[in-house]
Amino acid sequence: MDLSLNDLLSILSATIRLSTPLIFAAMAGIFSERSGVVDISLEGKLLAGAFAAASVAAVTGSAWLGLGAAILTGMALSLVHGFASITHKGDQVVSGVAINIIVSGLTVVLGIAWFHRAGQTPTLPSSARFMSIKLPGADAISQVPFLGEIYTKLISGHNLLVYLAFVCVGLTYWILFKTRFGLRLRAVGENPKAVDTAGISVDFLRYRAILIGGILTGIGGTYISIAQNASFTRDMSAGQGYIALAAMIFGKWKPTPAMLSCFLFGFLEALSMRLQGVVVPFLGEVPVQLIQAGPYILTVVLLAGFVGRAIAPKADGVPYIKER
């Protein structure tokens, strides 16, 4: 197989597109788990966001209203998760699993009830979607060899939400490490008792953290249904929430490494699409499924602690109960 610069650029460009929802969800996961709340429901929130965005965009014709609806939906689900696992100290994993299952059913049920199209929402016109935008000067320098091509084909030409994902990574980093809220949030995920004795409400902090997670997954869901695609189809998040969870762990609960993990996992996905049925010299036909399973296998290997060590926030998954 010959790999031209063009091929490479198209794989990398696909990588960016495929990584975007992962990045939103992984940042959501970081906020949640850094505050000590395990969030398996990233998957469900992405899916719910995708459905809400597509539905509202279809009805109103506005991508922005779709985005708003998705964000509200993500926050609402976060509140459900918080009500169960923060207020009532319930099992965070059980709560997350419940949300995922509810969403995977409810999106289809509501989809059929509202749009009568076997769970699909109406196909959106491009006016009701986030379409790719050309960055300034893209046309002008497209003829410049190499750098011009990189700029036009790789950096320019994505939709707004892709760029927003990058902004979110920076913002996440800034909030976590440069603000008072971030300091407290990181502390509550490590030692909630220290936060409590410092006179700060553990529960309120955790609620705020998971609400931010709801916003981010809402944007991620929006991306899936009305930017990457033109309608909602059932179970369209297809495990991306779990891959994001894996990316978060793989990135050791840190924004930048988590983003890089999202790229790695997005790249594996892009590669597996590209390599479908292609015979690679010496290796023969690479099983696509092996590449697709890559994120999960890599995460297990990392968790096993044989290469590096993924250390979760200490209080992650533990409801805070004042003990005697």
Place this chain on the structure above:
Amino acid sequence: MSRTSKSLPVWADILLIPLINLAMALGVSALIIYLIGENPIEALKLMIEGAFGSSEGIGYTLYYATNFIFTGLAVAVAFHAMLFNIGGEGQAYIGGLGVAVALLALDHYLPFWLLFPIAIMSAMLFGAAWAAIPAYLQAYRGSHIVITTIMFNFIAANLMVYLLVNVFIMPGSMTPQSRTFLESAWMPTMQAMFATFGIKISESPLNFSFIISLITSLLVWIYIWHTRWGYEMRSVGFSEPAASYAGINTKKVIMITMLISGALAGLAGVNEIMGVQHKLMLDFVAGYGFTGIAVALMGRNHPVGIIMASILFGALFQGGAELSFDMPAISKEMVFVIQGLIILFSGALAYMSKPWVERLFSIFYRKIEAKEA
């Protein structure tokens, strides 16, 4: 002994509170159905009729229940050692692979009475093997079993696609599925078994696996409460310090428990592959592993509770399918919504109602005491 105002009678704890939780889940479900514009009571009637109104309906209900009993037991056994096995989905999938491998290799050579135990053993072995790595990583490396079993679900899904597309697919076929087993390798259907006694029942996927699931429930019950291994498992689950005081090898217990859990989930493959599909195919597990979580939570990790919860969920699946025929506005995915709500209310919010119930009881007691005085 004087009653303190806080304590609840046992029946309230093991019966009333779960029922309240179930009622809340069904209440929210009814609200959703109402919002869609249908009549919840009507829907409930249709569902019950669809699930229990005919021998065919009952057959389907129990066929679904068979899967849930296996995956529910898998989750419950792990819960007894405080392990959360979310990997039932993958373990059942690989368990089905075990059945298919055994039957595809041997159905031309062996009679049913030999294939039967081999297929079951193979399902359990494959399911256990799929649980073994997460178990090892939890026991000896401290990797969180929730995350690793989730990852293994996805790895299983990819592995199965690979195997079906590249290994098991019939030459020249476009559908990724294996050849059909010889009929001598099929699990007897319930109607065939009833027919030998001269009783006629309608056709359904219900097969002998249901009986196996009941026997398995009994064995699991014995294991948990009537063997020293079950004793050790529960000790580890309740109190690791006490278990180590008692000289129990916690790591070994985690390994054994997860292997059993995986083997139980693998048995769901027997029902699906040997009992119904008669060939290996994609996605035959269809979420049964997750339903197992709901079943275990509702059944309070007790085999009897699990059988009852499984039949309830079987009825939900069957009744839901029927319902979607009669009320097209409600699709059969409504079942997942109800399932998720049950997990939420009887799992994560299991004790939300407890303070209210306790308050009710203490008011009740005070009234009695006032009367007595």
Place this chain on the structure above:
Amino acid sequence: MSDVAIELKGISKSFGSVQANKNVDLKIYKGTIHGVVGENGAGKSTLMSILYGFYEADSGEIYVDGKETAIHNSTDAIRAGIGMVHQHFMLVENFTVLENIILGAESGMMLSHSIAKAKSEVKKLEQNYGLYIDLNARIDTIPVGQQQRVETIKALYRGAKVLILDEPTGVLTPQEAEQLFDILRALKKQGTTIVIITHKLREIMNLTDNVSVMRNGEIVANLKTSQTSKEELAELMVGRSIRMEIDKSPAKPGEILLEVKKLGLTDAHGVRRLDNLNFNVRAGEIVGVAGVSGNGQGELLEVLAGMRTCTEGEVKISSVAITPSLATNPKKIREAGIAHVPEDRLKRGLIPQFSASESSILGYHNSPAYNGMILTKTGAIRRHCVDIMERFDVRPQNPDIKSANFSGGNQQKLILAREMDRSPKVLLVGQPTRGVDIGAIEFIHKQIVAMRDEGSAVLLVSGELDELLSLSNRIIVMFDGKIVGEVDAKDADEKSLGLMMTNSHEGASV
């Protein structure tokens, strides 16, 4: 203005059925160092946690600076100028010192302001009180003494006028403790009021102006330090309860059944928990282990019971050496003839969710007496449980009741019965009567003596001195992981033991 910094009036607090504080009145004067002494479980920490707002009192009032002040949570306490250095530090381990200091006391939304402010403030604290610290070090990389200093700085940074320290020297070396005292004296000189909770009388005499003694949740004395003595405090702390006379024949010690040589234990954090222990216990005698809780008695029991591996030394059970492969296997240790009544009965001794009959075989559950090939012999287990319940008067005599639903005394009797049932060569007993009602205490004591008379070697760890005095033949006293004395029970009394336990007797080494 009042010269009283803090006044507590009628403070009571219970946790479930345990009354931790009973109607406590306490006055703490401005600019003094006030000691609160008492044994573990006397209610000192609970009282201070109430003052710091971590718990809310069931009844009573708190006056700060003469004004009644409601303290519902730590924020209220901090606002009232109260700071606390907890026994278990409230620090975020993977944060830097600086981050820990500003957490919850940030100035503004952005951290950069807080950081700049904290740096200059801490510099002042360094100069004024000698509180030197590396602000950029991560907490989990600095020694415990430094971590404690961070806690102190945290409290002062929040403007604490009253500083509470809970057992501050428990984790410190003598040199570090001395440094801390210098800092506290400097703080006092500048007007800070200090409350120090401790059970070490030497520190009280050394440091404080006033001292209050707590026992069983109550304050039993308020004294001027200059007008009291270690002896008086020790007596007040322990309490002069009536020595329970136990009807027992003189012991007839036989061969050595338990022999401990040069036993040492260094824990994962490098702290010496046990240091060069040498002793033996003979058949037919009870050896008591006295000591203020936390001085290595618990670790000693755990090592002997095979739950922890010692780092050096050896243990012999009736002259059979416990080899390293056996050393951390409670199952094998049991087979070698050691039975163990653990200190913490709810955490280790039984499983609260198990029925009494299930708990009655914990640790012996693999015995052929209770197992067939595959099935457990439920009937045999129940009969065994009923049998020991009868012999040890466990009530209610119902093997199907959950272990958690028995009273403390009955739980303890069940455990004791289980461990004594096989006539062990060596019986390890930890805190046999803690939280046990009076009636059961007498019964338990009789059973321990009966065990002795049957020829077992009994090692008894207890915080109750009268228990040790009335049951034991010999008493060894532990302090800081070492044996600091051994006395014949006949020649000892509570006062002399109390002084040895606080390592303030004559010839004390530390």
